[in-house]
Amino acid sequence: MTASNKNKTKHVSYKKWGYLFLIPFFLVYGVFSFIPMISTFYYSFFENYMSGLKEIGPTFVGFDNYIKLFTEGDLLKYFENTIILWVLGFVPQIVISLILAAWFTDTRLKLKCSGFFKTVIYMPNLIMASSFAMLFFALFSNNGPINLILMNAGIIKEPFHFMSSTAGARGLIALMNFLMWYGNTTILLMAGMMGIDTALFEAAEVDGATPSQVFSKITMPLLKPILAYVIITSLIGGLQMFDLPQILTNGKGGPDRTTMTLIMYLNNHLYSKNYGMAGALSVILFLVTGTLSIWVFKAITGQREK
Amino acid sequence: MKKKVLSIMLAASVMATMLAGCGGTDASTQTEGKASTQAENASSSLEEGKVVNIYCWNDEFKSRYEAYAKDLEEKHGVTVNFVIVANENNAYQNNLDAALQAQESAASDDKVDIFLVEADYASKYTKSEYALDVVGDVGLTADDLSQQYQYTKDIVTVDGVQKGTTWQATPGLFAYRRSIAKEVLGTDDPAMVQEKLSDWAKFDEVASKMKDAGYFMLSGYDDSFRAFSNNVSTPWVEANKIVVDDNIMNWVKQTKTYTDKGYNNKTTLWAPEWSADQGPDGKVFGFFYSTWGINFTLLGNSLADAEGEKAVGNGIFGDYAVCEGPQAYYWGGTWICAAKGTDNISFIKDMMYRLTCDAETMKKITLDTQDYTNNEAAMNEIASSDYSSDFLGGQNHIALFAEAAKKIDMSNISDYDQGLNEALQQTMHEYFEGNVDEQTALENFYQSAIEKYPELTK
Numbered sequence: 001m002t003a004s005n006k007n008k009t010k011h012v013s014y015k016k017w018g019y020l021f022l023i024p025f026f027l028v029y030g031v032f033s034f035i036p037m038i039s040t041f042y043y044s045f046f047e048n049y050m051s052g053l054k055e056i057g058p059t060f061v062g063f064d065n066y067i068k069l070f071t072e073g074d075l076l077k078y079f080e081n082t083i084i085l086w087v088l089g090f091v092p093q094i095v096i097s098l099i100l101a102a103w104f105t106d107t108r109l110k111l112k113c114s115g116f117f118k119t120v121i122y123m124p125n126l127i128m129a130s131s132f133a134m135l136f137f138a139l140f141s142n143n144g145p146i147n148l149i150l151m152n153a154g155i156i157k158e159p160f161h162f163m164s165s166t167a168g169a170r171g172l173i174a175l176m177n178f179l180m181w182y183g184n185t186t187i188l189l190m191a192g193m194m195g196i197d198t199a200l201f202e203a204a205e206v207d208g209a210t211p212s213q214v215f216s217k218i219t220m221p222l223l224k225p226i227l228a229y230v231i232i233t234s235l236i237g238g239l240q241m242f243d244l245p246q247i248l249t250n251g252k253g254g255p256d257r258t259t260m261t262l263i264m265y266l267n268n269h270l271y272s273k274n275y276g277m278a279g280a281l282s283v284i285l286f287l288v289t290g291t292l293s294i295w296v297f298k299a300i301t302g303q304r305e306k
Numbered sequence: 307m308k309k310k311v312l313s314i315m316l317a318a319s320v321m322a323t324m325l326a327g328c329g330g331t332d333a334s335t336q337t338e339g340k341a342s343t344q345a346e347n348a349s350s351s352l353e354e355g356k357v358v359n360i361y362c363w364n365d366e367f368k369s370r371y372e373a374y375a376k377d378l379e380e381k382h383g384v385t386v387n388f389v390i391v392a393n394e395n396n397a398y399q400n401n402l403d404a405a406l407q408a409q410e411s412a413a414s415d416d417k418v419d420i421f422l423v424e425a426d427y428a429s430k431y432t433k434s435e436y437a438l439d440v441v442g443d444v445g446l447t448a449d450d451l452s453q454q455y456q457y458t459k460d461i462v463t464v465d466g467v468q469k470g471t472t473w474q475a476t477p478g479l480f481a482y483r484r485s486i487a488k489e490v491l492g493t494d495d496p497a498m499v500q501e502k503l504s505d506w507a508k509f510d511e512v513a514s515k516m517k518d519a520g521y522f523m524l525s526g527y528d529d530s531f532r533a534f535s536n537n538v539s540t541p542w543v544e545a546n547k548i549v550v551d552d553n554i555m556n557w558v559k560q561t562k563t564y565t566d567k568g569y570n571n572k573t574t575l576w577a578p579e580w581s582a583d584q585g586p587d588g589k590v591f592g593f594f595y596s597t598w599g600i601n602f603t604l605l606g607n608s609l610a611d612a613e614g615e616k617a618v619g620n621g622i623f624g625d626y627a628v629c630e631g632p633q634a635y636y637w638g639g640t641w642i643c644a645a646k647g648t649d650n651i652s653f654i655k656d657m658m659y660r661l662t663c664d665a666e667t668m669k670k671i672t673l674d675t676q677d678y679t680n681n682e683a684a685m686n687e688i689a690s691s692d693y694s695s696d697f698l699g700g701q702n703h704i705a706l707f708a709e710a711a712k713k714i715d716m717s718n719i720s721d722y723d724q725g726l727n728e729a730l731q732q733t734m735h736e737y738f739e740g741n742v743d744e745q746t747a748l749e750n751f752y753q754s755a756i757e758k759y760p761e762l763t764k
Contacts, residue, residue, distance in 0.1 A: 049760045052721055053403060053434040056761065074753065143579060164739045251395060252732055255741040257750060268757040271396065277760065 037286070044279030049272060057276070065280035073265070074257070075281075079288070081253075082261040085170060085245070086238030089177030094230070097182050101189035102215060107198065118190075121183035132180060133247035136172055137163075163249065166258045173245050173259060177238075185230055192226030193219060228300040232293050239289050242267065355414050355649035358386045361402050361421040363393040366602055367640060370473065373674070374667050375660045382653040396725055396758065399427060406436045409647045419648040420657075423470065425461055425639045425716070426724035432462045433721070437469040438644040445655045446471070450663040453681045457714045462641050470641035471662040473671065474597055475680045477710030478532060480631030481600055482592035483622070484699055490519045490591075496701060500629035506560070509632045513569040516591050525583040525590045526573030527561050527738050528731050533594055534560075535727065536635035541720040548726070548755055548762050550748070558734055558744070565738045574735060581607045586621040596637035597678035597707060600628065605676075605697050617696065624696060628703045634713040678707045685711075725758045 044065055048057035069075050100121070104114050111117075124132070140146050140162040147159040162168035196219065204214050220227075242263035245253065251267070253260025262285055269278040362368070368388050379386055391401045405418050412418075423431050431437045440446050451459065451468070455475045462470035480503060484494035491502055491512065503509050513523035524530060534557035540549050564570045571590060573580035583590040584607035595604055606612065610621035618624040642662065644654045660667055668679035672688055676695050679685065689708040694700045730751050737747035752764045 050403070051759070051761045052430045053406065053436065072756075161739065164736070164741055166741075254732075255736050255739075256746060257753075265757075268754070271400065272758050272760060273400075274757075274760045 040279045040282050042279075043275055044283050046276045046279075048276045049274040061276070065276050066284070069277065069280055069284065075262075075265075075284070077257070078260050078262050078265045081258060082239055082241060085173050085177070085241060085259065085261065086235065088170060088174030089181070090234055090238065092174075093178045093182045093185055093234075096178075097185040097189055100182075100186045101193055102219065104186070104190055105193040106211075107201070118183075118187065121186060123183065124179045125181065125184050127180075129180065129243040130247050132176060133244045136176055137248050140168075140172055164255050166255055169245075169249060169255060169259045173241075173248060176244050176248075177241070180244075181234070181237075185234070188226060188230055189223065192223045195226075196222045224300055228297055231300065232296050235292055235296060236289055239285065239292070354382055354384060354653060355417070355419070356384055357415040358384050358419045358650045358653055359389055359415075359417065360386060361389045361391070361398075361405065361418055362640075363391060363398045363422070363424075365390065366598065367422055367642075370661060370671065371657070374671060375657050378653060378656050378660065382650070382656070384650060384653055393424075393724075395728070399430070399724075406434075406645065409436070409645065414649055417647055417649065418645040419650045420654060421643050421645055423462075423641050423643055424724065425476075425636070425641075425719060426727065427721065428462055428470065428641055429464075429719065430721045431643060432464045432469040436643075436646045437462075438646055438648075439467045439469060440471050440644065440658065441468060444644050444651060444658060446658060446663065450659060453665065453683050454662065455680055455682060455711055455714075457636075457711075457716050458639070458641075458680050461639075461716050461719065462643075470643040471658050472639055472641045472680050473662045473668065474639060475678055475685075475707070475711045475714075476596040476598060476636045476639040477678070477707050477714055478536075478594060478596035478631075478635040478637045479600070479628040479703070479706055479710060480592050481595050481604055481626050481628045481698075483588075483590075484625050484627050485622075486516070486519075486521055486591050487627075490515055490521065494627060494699075496627050496629045496706075499627070500631075503629060503631055506632050510560075510563075512591075513564065514567070517567065517569050520589070522569060522571045522583075522590045523592070524564065524570045525580050525588075525593065526570055526575065526577070527565065527735055528575035529570070529594050530560065531557055531575075531727070531731060532596075532637040533631065533633050533635045536637075536715075537633055538718050541718045542726045543720045543722050543762060546762055548752065548764060550730075550751075554730065558737070561734070561738055562744075572739070575731070584608055586610045588622075594631065594635070594637070596635075596639075598638060598640075600626075600703070601676040601697070608697075624699050627698050627701050628706055630706065630710060634710055636714045636716075672704065676703070678704065678711070722759055722762070726755055729754045729758060 043058070045060060045062060046058040047061045047064065048055070048059075050056070103109055103111060104118065127135075138144055142159050142161055142163075146162075147156075150156045151159065160168070162172060200218055200222075201214060204218055209217070240263055241261045245259045245261055246264050246267065249259055251264070253264050262281070266278055266281045266285070269281065360367070360371075365388075368390075371386070389401075389405075391398045402418070402421055405412075406421075409417055421431070438444055440451070441448065451471065454471070458472050458475055459468055462468060462472075482499060487494040487499050491499060493499065502512055509523075516523045534553050535551075538551035538553045540551050542549065561570070565572060571579070571583055573583060581603075582588065584593060584604055586608070593599070593604065604626065605616065605623075608622045608626065609616065614620045616623060642658055644651070644658075648654065662668075662680060665681050665684045668681040669684040669688065671677055672679050672685070673693070676697060685704060685708050689702065689705040691702075693702050693704060695703055733747050733751040733754060736742045736750070737744050742750070756762055756764070
C-alpha cells in the first residue's frame with residue numbers, strides 16, 4: 001500500500017462515518033417525532049372520542065373538527081392569551097438579558113464574581129416548572145405569605161386574590177417565565193457577544209465611541225443570528241406554554257379562561273380522549289408555529305443580506 | 307485496509323449496542339413477563355389470583371377494609387393492593403377507564419379486581435360490561451342484600467341486575483356549632499335549631515343574624531350545592547342536551563347573595579381554608595354534610611391535634627350537632643363493584659358480604675366510627691336505642707339519618723353528574739367573586755362541559 005493510497009481511503013471513510021453517526025438521530029426522530037406527526041394530521045380528520053366507556057368512531061368527518069374549532073371553541077381567545085403571556089414574559093426577559101450579557105462580556109467593566117452571578121441567575125431554570133408553579137401558588141394564595149406581608153406593611157387592607165384577577169394571574173405567569181428563562185437567555189447572548197471580534201470593540205473605543213454607541217452599532221448588528229435563535233426558540237416555547245399556567249390555575253385557566261393557553265386547551269380535549277379534535281388543534285398549532293418562526297427568521301436575518 | 311475493517315466493525319458494534327440499549331431490553335422483559343403470567347394462568351385457573359387490586363380515590367374504604375375485613379386476606383391467601391387516584395377533574399375515572407380497557411391483556415396480578423364508584427358516575431360503570439352482577443356473578447344472595455336500603459340498590463341496578471353494593475347510606479344533614487347556636491340563636495337543641503332552619507327563607511334569616519354576630523353562615527360557595535342539586539326536577543342531561551335546572555340556578559342566586567352580603571367565608575370545597583373553617587379557629591356556623599362527611603371529614607377537621615385522642619377537649623370535638631336542614635338531600639356514597647375478568651371472585655364475595663351485608667359488622671362500624679351503614683334493621687335498632695355520639699355532644703344522630711334515608715330520591719341522576727357538577731361549581735366561582743357576569747360564567751360552563759363530554763350540546 002502506498003502512502004497516497006492510504007490517505008485517500010482514510011479521507012473517504014470519515015465521510016461515511018459522518019452519515020453513519022447521523023442514523024440514530026434520524027431513526028429516533030422518525031419513530032418518535034415524524035411518524036406521530038403524520039398520524040396526527042391523519043387523525044385530525046376523524047371523529048373519535050370516548051363516551052363513558054364506549055368509543056365513538058373513528059369516523060371520517062373531513063374538516064369538521066377544524067370548522068368546529070373555529071366556530072364553537074374560543075380558539076382565537078386562547079391564541080391571544082398565549083401570545084400575551086409570552087410577550088409579557090419575553091420583553092423584560094430579553095431587555096434584562098441583553099443588559100446582563102453586555103455587562104458580563106464587557107472587558108473594561110471587569111465585573112467581580114461574574115462566575116458566581118452567572119450560576120445564580122441560571123438557578124431558577126434548574127427547578128422543575130411544576131414545583132416552581134406550586135411554589136408561586138402557595139406564595140401568592142389568598143392567605144399566603146405575600147398577602148400577609150403586604151397587609152402587615154399596610155399596603156393593602158384585604159388580601160388580594162391574585163388568581164381571581166386577570167392581571168394578577170397573567171402577571172404571575174409572566175413573572176415566572178421571566179425568572180425561569182432570563183438566565184438561560186443571558187448565557188446564550190453572552191456566547192454570541194463573546195464570539196464578536198474584540199478588535200472591533202477596541203477600534204470603536206479608539207474612535208471615541210460611547211458605550212451605548214458600541215452596543216447599538218457593533219454588538220446588536222453582529223448579535224442578530226443569536227438573537228434570531230433566541231427569539232424563535234422562545235416563541236416556540238411560548239406557544240407551547242403549558243406547565244406553569246396549568247399548575248398555577250389548577251388546569252382551569254382562570255379567571256374567565258384568560259390564562260388558558262392553546263396547549264391547555266389541547267390538554268382538555270385529550271383529557272376527554274377527544275383525539276380527533278385534539279389532532280386538529282395540534283395541526284393548527286404546528287402551522288402557526290411554523291409560519292411565525294419563518295417570519296421571525298426572515299425578519300431578523302433578512303436585513304443583513306440586503 | 308485492516309484498520310478500516312476494524313473501525314467499521316467497531317462503529318457497527320457501537321451502533322448495535324446503542325440500538326439494543328434503546329429498544330431491545332424492553333421487548334425482552336415484556337415477553338418474559340408474558341410467558342411467566344401465562345404459565346401462572348394455566349396452573350392457577352381454578353385457584354385465586356395472588357393479588358387483589360382495588361381502585362379507589364381516597365383512603366376511606368381502605369380504613370374500613372383494614373379495620374373490618376383484613377383477616378380475609380389470610381383466609382384467601384391474597385395480598386390487597388390499593389390503587390388510589392384522586393377524584394378531581396375526572397382523574398380517577400380516566401385512570402380506571404384505561405385500566406378496565408386494558409383488563410383483557412393485563413397480567414393476572416395487574417388486573418382490576420375491585421373498583422369503587424360514587425353516585426355521581428355509578429351508572430357509567432353499571433351500564434357497562436365491566437361491573438359484575440353481585441348476585442349472578444359474585445354469588446351474594448337476595449337474602450344477603452335484603453336489609454340494604456332500596457335506593458342504594460336502585461342506583462347500581464341496570465335492567466334488574468344489581469352491579470354493586472355499598473356499606474353506607476348517605477342521607478345529608480346540616481351540622482352546626484353548638485356554641486355559636488347558643489350565642490346567636492339562644493339554643494343548641496337540635497329540634498329547636500331545626501325549627502329555625504326548616505326552609506330556605508328561615509335559613510337566610512339566620513344567616514343575616516350570624517353575620518351581625520360576627521360569624522359566617524356557611525364556609526364557602528359550594529356548601530349548599532347538594533341541598534339544591536338533589537332537588538332538581540330534571541337530570542343534568544336529556545337526549546345529549548345539557549339542562550341547567552331552575553333549582554341549580556337557585557343555588558347560584560343564593561350563593562351570590564351570601565357572597566355579596568358576607569354570609570360566607572368565600573372558600574371552596576376541599577380547599578385548606580374550607581377545612582380550617584371546620585376547626586377550632588373556624589367562625590362558620592354550619593356545614594351541609596352527609597354521613598361520611600360527619601364521621602370522616604368533619605371529625606378530622608374539628609381536632610386541634612390531628613394525632614391526638616378523638617375526645618372532648620381536643621379542638622372543638624363535641625361542639626357540633628346535626629339537624630335536618632331546609633331540604634332533604636344525599637351526598638356521595640361509595641359502591642363496591644367487582645371488575646369483569648377478576649380472578650378473585652371468592653375473596654370479593656366474602657369481602658362484599660362482610661362489609662355490606664353482615665349486620666353484625668355493620669352495626670359495629672356504626673358504633674365504632676359513627677358512619678351510617680347500609681343495613682336498615684341494624685340502623686333502626688341503633689336509632690331507637692340510647693346510643694349517643696360524643697362527637698356530636700351526646701346526640702343520637704343515627705335517628706336523624708334513619709329518617710332522612712327514607713326520603714332519598716335518586717330518580718334524577720345521570721352519567722354526567724360528577725363532571726358537570728364540578729364544572730358548574732368551578733365556573734360559577736368566578737361569578738361569585740365578581741370577575742364575570744352570570745351569563746359569561748354559564749357560557750364558560752357549557753364550554754368546559756363540552757370539552758369534558760364531546761357528545762353533549764348546549
